[in-house]
Amino acid sequence: MVSQTEPAAGNQTVSNGWDRDLVPDTRGETRHPEPTCPVEVALAAVGGRWTTLLLRELMHGPRSFGQLRAALPALSAKVLSERLTRLALDELIECRRQKGFPSHTVYRLTAAGQTLKPLLIELYRTGDALLRETSAHCGRSGT
Amino acid sequence: MVSQTEPAAGNQTVSNGWDRDLVPDTRGETRHPEPTCPVEVALAAVGGRWTTLLLRELMHGPRSFGQLRAALPALSAKVLSERLTRLALDELIECRRQKGFPSHTVYRLTAAGQTLKPLLIELYRTGDALLRETSAHCGRSGT
DNA sequence: CAGTATCCCTGTTGATACTG
DNA sequence: CAGTATCAACAGGGATACTG
Numbered sequence: 001m002v003s004q005t006e007p008a009a010g011n012q013t014v015s016n017g018w019d020r021d022l023v024p025d026t027r028g029e030t031r032h033p034e035p036t037c038p039v040e041v042a043l044a045a046v047g048g049r050w051t052t053l054l055l056r057e058l059m060h061g062p063r064s065f066g067q068l069r070a071a072l073p074a075l076s077a078k079v080l081s082e083r084l085t086r087l088a089l090d091e092l093i094e095c096r097r098q099k100g101f102p103s104h105t106v107y108r109l110t111a112a113g114q115t116l117k118p119l120l121i122e123l124y125r126t127g128d129a130l131l132r133e134t135s136a137h138c139g140r141s142g143t
Numbered sequence: 144m145v146s147q148t149e150p151a152a153g154n155q156t157v158s159n160g161w162d163r164d165l166v167p168d169t170r171g172e173t174r175h176p177e178p179t180c181p182v183e184v185a186l187a188a189v190g191g192r193w194t195t196l197l198l199r200e201l202m203h204g205p206r207s208f209g210q211l212r213a214a215l216p217a218l219s220a221k222v223l224s225e226r227l228t229r230l231a232l233d234e235l236i237e238c239r240r241q242k243g244f245p246s247h248t249v250y251r252l253t254a255a256g257q258t259l260k261p262l263l264i265e266l267y268r269t270g271d272a273l274l275r276e277t278s279a280h281c282g283r284s285g286t
Numbered sequence: 287c288a289g290t291a292t293c294c295c296t297g298t299t300g301a302t303a304c305t306g
Numbered sequence: 307c308a309g310t311a312t313c314a315a316c317a318g319g320g321a322t323a324c325t326g
């Protein structure tokens with residue numbers, strides 16, 4: 001048997017006590033939730049209620065404010081506006097306003113915003129795996 | 144040029160209006176933040192302040208309550224206890240209490256908990272990509 | 287050592303109503 | 307149509323102190 005108290009389970013790329021798969025550089029060695037840590041940056045990007053659903057809509061193509069409200073009817077205008085404002089500040093989306101009346105604005109993902117797609121896919125994959133593992137808590141096959 | 148108003152950018156696996164890379168099954172077609180959606184499940188697993196740092200520690204191997212406090216000194220006992228309790232309820236970690244005094248408990252990831260590792264790696268990768276893209280907002284190379 | 291119990295403060299969310 | 311303003315309700319997190 002291997003010693004299991006310290007050097008951890010199945011990591012081969014350990015350097016200086018850190019698993020370099022998990023913590024590739026010093027920004028991941030923090031002992032505090034630093035906003036500069038890449039993990040925190042990514043979580044902040046997709047964080048907040050409704051954000052992933054909103055991103056899903058925008059991944060399907062540019063959408064207007066009204067289209068987004070129609071796609072997510074229970075999302076209030078206030079929260080939608082807040083999410084869009086923050087995503088725009090983070091440069092994950094861009095908005096184009098058509099001048100005139102009634103006003104019309106189209107939101108679309110930036111190149112940076114598109115980089116979130118693999119993360120959303122991984123979130124789905126992981127959540128699916130967790131649901132399978134915990135629903136299969138005891139039994140392994142049917143019956 | 145391709146039409147860019149509706150069928151979205153670069154998705155080839157579109158079915159019934161959904162991008163099947165992003166929304167592989169009906170659980171992802173929700174118009175509301177359902178707790179049963181895999182994406183919500185995964186976000187709930189890693190969500191909450193300190194959680195990813197705590198998971199990082201546990202990915203490096205089993206740890207006691209005190210070891211976790213030492214590794215994350217600014218994390219209060221209350222929040223640490225809350226996180227551990229929730230992770231245990233979600234069956235992402237297990238705890239073993241040594242009977243006797245002073246008491247001693249060791250926490251370790253379950254198989255389900257280990258499945259979060261690829262997600263944490265993807266979060267790091269994505270956050271790193273976002274930091275590169277936004278810091279390179281205008282210039283492409285050093286002057 | 288390993289937690290739990292309080293208290294408080296702040297940020298987030300949602301409902302409703304109003305404006306350009 | 308596309309938002310903003312205001313307010314009420316709630317949950318999350320931290321400081322401190324206490325217990326088995």
